Amino acid sequence: MAGQGPDHALAVxxxxxxxxxxxxxxxxxxxxxxxxxxxxxxxxxxxTLGIVGESGSGKTTAAMAAALDAAALRRARQRxxxxxxxxxxxxxxxxxxxEIVREPMLHAGRTNRAEQDRVIDELFExxxxxxxxxxxxxxxxxxxxxxxxxxxxxxxxxxxxxxxDEPVSALDVAVQAQILNLLKSLQRQFDLTxxxxxxDLGVVQHMCDEVAVMYMGKFMEQAERDSFxxxxxxxxxRALLDxxxxxxxxxxxxxPLVDGAIPDLSEPQTGCRFASRCPHAMPRCENEVPLLADxxxxxxxxxxxxxxxxxIGSAASG
Amino acid sequence: MATPLLExxxxxxxxxxxxxxxxxxxxxxxxxxxxxxxxxVGESGCGKSMTALALMGLLPAMGQVSGGSIxxxxxxxxxxxxxxxxxxxxxxxxxxxxxxMTSLNPVFTIGRQIAEVLQLHxxxxxxxxRARAIDLLEAVRIPNAAARVDxxxxxxxxxxxxxxxxxxxxxxxxxxxxxxxxxxALDVTVQAEIFALLRDLGxxxxxxxxLITHDMGAVAQMAERMxxxxxxxxxxxxxxxxIIKAPAHPYTRGLIACVPHISTDATxxxxxxxxxxxxxxPITSFGRDACLFAPRCGRASEVCHGExxxxxxxxxxxxxxxxxxxxxxxxx
Numbered sequence: 001m002a003g004q005g006p007d008h009a010l011a012v013x014x015x016x017x018x019x020x021x022x023x024x025x026x027x028x029x030x031x032x033x034x035x036x037x038x039x040x041x042x043x044x045x046x047x048t049l050g051i052v053g054e055s056g057s058g059k060t061t062a063a064m065a066a067a068l069d070a071a072a073l074r075r076a077r078q079r080x081x082x083x084x085x086x087x088x089x090x091x092x093x094x095x096x097x098x099e100i101v102r103e104p105m106l107h108a109g110r111t112n113r114a115e116q117d118r119v120i121d122e123l124f125e126x127x128x129x130x131x132x133x134x135x136x137x138x139x140x141x142x143x144x145x146x147x148x149x150x151x152x153x154x155x156x157x158x159x160x161x162x163x164x165d166e167p168v169s170a171l172d173v174a175v176q177a178q179i180l181n182l183l184k185s186l187q188r189q190f191d192l193t194x195x196x197x198x199x200d201l202g203v204v205q206h207m208c209d210e211v212a213v214m215y216m217g218k219f220m221e222q223a224e225r226d227s228f229x230x231x232x233x234x235x236x237x238r239a240l241l242d243x244x245x246x247x248x249x250x251x252x253x254x255x256p257l258v259d260g261a262i263p264d265l266s267e268p269q270t271g272c273r274f275a276s277r278c279p280h281a282m283p284r285c286e287n288e289v290p291l292l293a294d295x296x297x298x299x300x301x302x303x304x305x306x307x308x309x310x311x312i313g314s315a316a317s318g
Numbered sequence: 319m320a321t322p323l324l325e326x327x328x329x330x331x332x333x334x335x336x337x338x339x340x341x342x343x344x345x346x347x348x349x350x351x352x353x354x355x356x357x358x359v360g361e362s363g364c365g366k367s368m369t370a371l372a373l374m375g376l377l378p379a380m381g382q383v384s385g386g387s388i389x390x391x392x393x394x395x396x397x398x399x400x401x402x403x404x405x406x407x408x409x410x411x412x413x414x415x416x417x418x419m420t421s422l423n424p425v426f427t428i429g430r431q432i433a434e435v436l437q438l439h440x441x442x443x444x445x446x447x448r449a450r451a452i453d454l455l456e457a458v459r460i461p462n463a464a465a466r467v468d469x470x471x472x473x474x475x476x477x478x479x480x481x482x483x484x485x486x487x488x489x490x491x492x493x494x495x496x497x498x499x500x501x502x503a504l505d506v507t508v509q510a511e512i513f514a515l516l517r518d519l520g521x522x523x524x525x526x527x528x529l530i531t532h533d534m535g536a537v538a539q540m541a542e543r544m545x546x547x548x549x550x551x552x553x554x555x556x557x558x559x560x561i562i563k564a565p566a567h568p569y570t571r572g573l574i575a576c577v578p579h580i581s582t583d584a585t586x587x588x589x590x591x592x593x594x595x596x597x598x599x600p601i602t603s604f605g606r607d608a609c610l611f612a613p614r615c616g617r618a619s620e621v622c623h624g625e626x627x628x629x630x631x632x633x634x635x636x637x638x639x640x641x642x643x644x645x646x647x648x649x650x
Contacts, residue, residue: 054505054506054507055505142597144597172361172362172532172598173361173532173533173573173576173577174361174572174573174576174593174594174597175597176576176577177576177577177578177591177592177593177594178593180578180591181590181591181593184589184590185590199505199506201506201580202577202578202579202580203578205578205580205581206578206588206591207578229580229581229582230582239507240506240507241580242510243506243507243509243510244506244535244580245509245510245513245533245535245536245538245539245540246535246538246539246579246580247534247535247538247562247574247579248579248581257507259459259461
């Protein structure tokens with residue numbers, strides 16, 4: 001399922017993930033929850049794809065499934081690493097910082113101790129930690145410094161793809177800027193490819209070259225950064241963008257979301273998952289699943305899963 | 319001008335720890351008018367939540383008010399008895415918290431938890447309180463309130479739970495509602511709905527709102543005035559529009575600039591975000607006579623490290639003050 005084209009660090013086609021549930025449905029089949037439904041994406045080397053969505057949208061599941069699948073390819077494991085959201089629980093409290101960074105190299109079978117030490121020294125410097133901090137334990141670091149250790153750990157096997165799972169959500173705003181700047185400079189320095197998962201559209205706009213908006217297991221919209229932020233087309237993308245509190249005073253009046261029930265993903269979906277909350281929904285939206293297709297009139301790559309694509313496309317920049 | 323609803327003057331809070339006394343809040347002053355919305359902004363540990371807890375008489379056991387006054391409608395809450403504070407809490411001053419699940423009791427229905435406040439503070443009988451609870455659930459826009467009143471907290475979504483917390487907090491139509499990061503645990507579309515709800519109900523009931531947050535966007539949407547806090551002190555205060563347009567304190571300026579705010583101008587692309595270097599100082603240094611931001615500040619000089627800057631007015635703005643030896647002047 002996951003492969004690598006010449007220009008792509010990762011290509012995922014038709015990825016679905018289901019969790020088994022207790023009980024059986026009417027036909028006697030095991031019930032299951034379809035957390036990720038037929039998602040495809042590719043990330044060009046050295047670039048960043050952002051997956052945005054609210055809690056429960058499946059964005060983390062999709063990324064982790066893509067990573068696992070890539071890891072299933074022989075020797076691929078060391079090529080994909082993850083930076084986690086919580087710098088407190090994602091570091092082993094009983095290991096010294098240098099050993100935390102060393103671990104992935106051991107798993108990858110790089111047993112030359114001198115070589116490991118060289119990589120550790122190099123990465124401590126690259127992420128802005130001092131050499132004497134190598135022998136400290138995680139609790140002796142601040143949250144931002146811990147996230148730096150997590151980043152050094154992710155880099156130690158020289159991965160070609162790093163999944164950043166809400167890497168700054170648990171940090172104070174001033175520290176967030178430091179970590180985001182670090183991730184960007186490391187990307188240039190080591191030619192890294194990021195799959196960047198976030199609920200924060202401001203962060204995604206800053207970090208990503210391409211954006212995918214996910215809702216209830218499906219990609220709703222997928223586009224190059226500039227095309228997306230200049231003219232988001234999907235009603236859900238617009239609702240998300242409008243909901244972000246901005247320091248620019250001018251509010252954009254758009255129809256409010258409908259307070260509808262969220263679909264039950266343990267049942268087969270017959271229509272658009274967003275229809276129950278969409279201010280523009282029409283009967284077709286409940287009866288036919290919209291497919292991701294090229295948006296009309298967009299500059300560059302811009303795909304959209306919405307039956308109303310043509311109606312709202314022209315007024316997109318509003 | 320008439321006396322404000324709430325006037326906090328030179329409020330100090332100290333913690334008694336194994337290593338001795340540490341200052342947590344240092345000379346915090348502000349006023350709040352009836353129906354006004356103010357925001358406390360700053361990073362974790364800056365004292366914004368501690369200020370709120372001091373107002374509520376809910377300081378942790380190791381903490382005590384070490385100076386100053388909290389004048390609420392002619393009464394000093396800093397010296398009020400616990401019995402008196404119990405009458406005020408949830409009745410005249412209410413608070414909602416970040417995590418609505420841990421603030422609600424999981425074994426009682428939401429209707430009972432709303433009714434309890436009304437029975438306690440307003441002496442309503444059970445039936446009247448229940449009917450009023452349904453009204454309140456409708457007011458916070460819970461669909462089908464008459465049926466949902468018998469739900470338990472786990473049957474509600476995160477956003478609905480926060481609505482229930484708001485219903486409880488507003489049940490007695492308090493004069494002040496303190497909202498401590500009320501939407502941090504919620505999705506952004508839900509956050510927008512909660513903010514709209516707080517604005518509407520605050521205006522309707524003439525409840526003054528204190529919003530505690532680290533998010534300048536939230537401040538811009540919700541508050542008329544803001545108080546920027548750093549290391550237990552007020553570093554800048556003024557009208558939200560004035561401060562966002564021309565922040566005078568280097569820390570405020572950094573807080574606004576370091577966040578990648580969403581922009582409709584997609585061509586605008588920053589390679590690097592402006593950083594505030596370093597981290598917040600350890601709490602043991604909070605009481606020192608110096609500008610505590612100086613070690614992280616690009617404008618710091620000798621005086622900043624040796625003397626505490628007093629709040630002073632900012633030219634050209636009414637009620638805009640800054641505690642800084644080298645404030646920024648004029649526009650951004």
